[in-house]
Amino acid sequence: MFGIYTSFVMHTHNICFYLQSAMWQSRMELTVDQLREGSETVALQLKVQATKQESLLEGMDIVTDMNTDMIQKTEKLQMFISKIFSLVEQIGYIQQSFYDHFTTYEMIMFYIGCLVVTVISTSFSVVRKARCVILCITALSIVLEHSLLHHNSSFLIKDDLSKCRVQKQIRRVWLVLSIVAWFKSFVLFGKYYICY
Numbered sequence: 219m220f221g222i223y224t225s226f227v228m229h230t231h232n233i234c235f236y237l238q239s240a241m242w243q244s245r246m247e248l249t250v251d252q253l254r255e256g257s258e259t260v261a262l263q264l265k266v267q268a269t270k271q272e273s274l275l276e277g278m279d280i281v282t283d284m285n286t287d288m289i290q291k292t293e294k295l296q297m298f299i300s301k302i303f304s305l306v307e308q309i310g311y312i313q314q315s316f317y318d319h320f321t322t323y324e325m326i327m328f329y330i331g332c333l334v335v336t337v338i339s340t341s342f343s344v345v346r347k348a349r350c351v352i353l354c355i356t357a358l359s360i361v362l363e364h365s366l367l368h369h370n371s372s373f374l375i376k377d378d379l380s381k382c383r384v385q386k387q388i389r390r391v392w393l394v395l396s397i398v399a400w401f402k403s404f405v406l407f408g409k410y411y412i413c414y
Contacts, residue, residue, distance in 0.1 A: 332356055337349070344403075348399045348400045348403030355392055355396055363385060363388045
């Protein structure tokens with residue numbers, strides 16, 4: 219009986235082991251199938267990611283090329299702009315030099331004309347005494363205009379429009395003082411010559 223019992227226990231143990239092995243085998247096959255499906259999914263995702271990464275690298279190459287091209291064009295543009303600024307500075311210097319020379323020549327011509335008019339208008343004996351006063355006023359106007367407008371007076375007069383206004387005012391004052399001196403001489407000394 220002990221032999222039958224032992225044989226039965228062994229047979230039952232073998233059946234249990236077989237059932238456990240079968241169950242383990244089926245779970246293992248299911249797990250391997252899931253693992254294979256997961257691997258296929260991951261492989262597919264890796265292929266998609268590799269494709270995306272390749273297109274991203276191609277895009278980065280394009281962007282790098284565009285960036286390099288943009289840097290080169292920016293450098294060329296900076297050189298062009300610096301040349302333009304240099305030309306503008308040169309034109310400004312030439313314009314200022316021309317303006318300074320023009321105003322100097324214009325001032326010389328104006329005061330030469332004033333001196334000629336003064337000499338002619340004071341050539342009569344009645345107003346000859348006003349010539350000295352008018353010439354002094356003219357000299358003072360020349361000195362004042364030249365010192366205010368042409369000798370580093372940028373702290374006084376900032377722009378060309380202001381310079382023109384100051385120049386006109388100086389010349390108006392000269393004209394008024396010259397006319398006053400001429401008339402004063404005419405009135406004072408004219409009576410003297412008329413009376414005698």
